[in-house]
Amino acid sequence: MSVVQGIVCRPSTSGDVIVLANCEVEIAQPSSNSSTAVPSEYLAAKIIENRAKLHFNNDGKIEIDGFFIHYAVSLDGPGPLIYACVAEPEIPSDRAQQFLLNVKVSLSLSLKNQCGSESEYYFFTVSHCYFSAKIDFTKKKKKLQNFVLRL
Structure with missing residues (x-):
């Protein structure tokens, strides 16, 4: 199994990156990092x-401990958000960026005209199929919406 850990963050006024949501997806393909722990969401956010430029729209990837952090910074929508996933090297960069774009579109539809404060925390869980992922968004254990994303 290959692992993708997704996080949605936002920059704070103090310059910190705050994690708003997270998920983990297991993809049925060989894994070279089966014994290496996935970097935590806190470490990925730090x-x-x-290392990322947070003041304009951009994307990229950062290597850490045998994993890649793929990220996309978006200043569009209800506020600046950073979409990121920590993935094993077997996950192609274009596939990771497409996953992040799908999360962005789904969140934009779900959280339109809402922007999480530093005290709010959104959780999303993902059920993965070969071509899609079903995402259940919850806010403080209250279910918000379901989404099916194409990977």
Whole structure:
């Protein structure tokens, strides 16, 4: 199994990157990092905070401990958001960026005219099929919406 851990963050006024939502997807394909732990969402957010350019729309990838952090910074929508996933090297960059775009579109539809404060935390869980992922969004354990995303 290959693992993709997705996170949605936003930059705070102090310059920190705050994690708003997270998920983990297991993809049925060989994994070279089966014994290596996936970097935590906190570590991924800190690396993005230090190494990504957060003041304009852009995307990229950062290598850490045998994994890649694929990210997309978006200043469009209800507020600036950073979509990221920590993926094993077997996950192609274009597939990871497409996953992030799908999360962005789904969140834009779900959270239109809403922007999470630093005290709010959104959770999303993903059920993965070969071509799609079903995402259940919850806010403080209250279900918000379901989405099916194409990977």
